[in-house]
Amino acid sequence: MPDPRAPSGASQQPASDPAPPEPTRRRVQTLLEEAWHAAAGSGALPPLPGEAIEAALEVARPADLTHGDYASAVALKTARPLGRPPRAIAEALAAALAARIDRADPGTEVLAAVEVAGPGFLNLHLAPTYVERALDAAVEAGPAYGRLRAVGPRRINVEFVSANPTGPLHIGNARGAFVGDLLARVLEAAGHAVTREYYFNDFGSQVRNLGGSVRALRAGEPIPQDGYHGGYVAELAAAVPQDLWAAATAPGADAEELLGRWASERVRAGIEASLARLGVRFDVWKSEGSLYAEGLVAQAVERLQAAGALYEEDGALWFRSTTFGDDKDRVVRRSNGDYTYFGSDVGYLVDKFGRGFDELLYLWGQDHHGTVARLRNAAEAMGFARDDVRVLLIAWVRFVRDGVEVSMSKRAGEFITLDELLAEIGVDAARWFFGARGYTVGIDFDIELAKRQSADNPVYYVQYAHARIASILRKAEQEGLLPAPSLRGALADDPVALGLARGVLRLPEVLEDAATAEETQGLPAYATELATIFHAFYRDRRVVDPADPATSALRLRLVQATRLALANTLGLLGIAAPDSM
């Protein structure tokens, strides 16, 4: 079994990469904290407990950029508890920050100006020289630019897709695949150790049912009505090896079991291949059967038993979920001696925590929401922290064709496969489509509409910006122009260039927000915004100008940094960053 602590392949980072630079927002926040302490030291402000300051001292990007690069509402938030007018608090902080700026050597300070505005907002303006230095650091960080050192790094198990291997993945599974993979990438880049895990059932009634369908088809009998009817079943039946077929049809053999096991493993391998085509890879494939083989379910039941959380009734073993607020108790082991699906889940929980994870992230379909409470309750009963068990419910995707819902049924064989979807709209457009939306909103997915719209997908707008920059850099090289080794002096007198630079600097903050919220849609939004800023810059500023090599070199450096931010953002999204289109 792979080491859960090892980072997964896709985002493994060469040890030679320098440490990522500290995000600007964190620096500004630190400055604000220091300003408060300075003001408290001189008696201008009362001291606050550290925690309270930290919560209130958040800085945000103002909607109106003339209000500065960052804004703080700390004076408004603390006015009441301190019993002081907000503007007075803001003035005291502004004075402390201004004193610091005055004392600093020119070109070393992060902030250039601070002002109090409106009812007591504190508007903070970055120093252009700081932006120049920060961008130089970004270019030097290269592929690592945007990545973070987590404030509290965790070992996170992300379990997603986990569709039963009774048929190929369809587009209903696609959303979970993209969202889970994206979230895993985001958490990894934010400095956490992530393991991607796929859980599947290899011995339940559905697998037997699949085996029965394969058997029937192979034997030339009609498939049972409640069996599986998709075209892939015929392919499976035709592919059954001779010796397996002989074993399955021998007297006394359990054909459904034997064929089901074989077929589900074959289907599982197909699922793995489909996912790989999406750029989605898993570190661990965990089967439900292995939980029993390793005695994990029994272990979990003992733990619950020892905690007094189980009782027997009507011959079944029940978990006292109501003790923890559930509306009914839940059966762990049926009266026939078989464990329930919930029983497996509890064993799996013990398995995951036993492998050393701090946090278990589950991505489940919205239809499983009813089972969230019992899982977290069981975790609590066994002595784990229920908050370390996090379940994200992915909203449903309804498939419509010309406005009419298309019902998808794996059993009936009526569904659009993931592979078919990708053949129609491509991986990049599909990744963007699902990554740009919150996972809690239901989607009506019209395959015909998606085909028409894929050409208008904003992903191409972003890729185009990247390709355009690549083209500029090629052109410059032909002209014998190279990017300057440093941006020093490039931004102070050019607001257009400064605006682009500030856009580049936002990447680590966007990533940090995405990781904190466990939401990914900020990344596509950021990529679109940065591409827009770049296109406007391109219109207003000529980058390659043989008549002015000095300015060209500085702008090439800036454009290089922009390309890096775009490429790294697209990389996080698992989307190609082409040099030409």
Add this chain to the structure above:
RNA sequence: GCGCCCGUAGCUCAGUGGAUAGAGCGUUAGGUUGCGGACCUAAAGGCCGUGAGUUCGAGUCUCGCCGGGCGCGCCA
């Protein structure tokens, strides 16, 4: 009936309690004798489902209602 999720521009969707609610598509009117026009500029388009409440401040938090989705098994 109970529980969870969703409701924002014509459409698809963003919007960590903060300043004048945004983007893409679509519509309308413009833009290239310079590095990629898959681009750029501008306009029109909003009782943020609805009613109360909390707050200095609500699209965001609380409660009710309306509309939609999904659940409520000794199935998985």
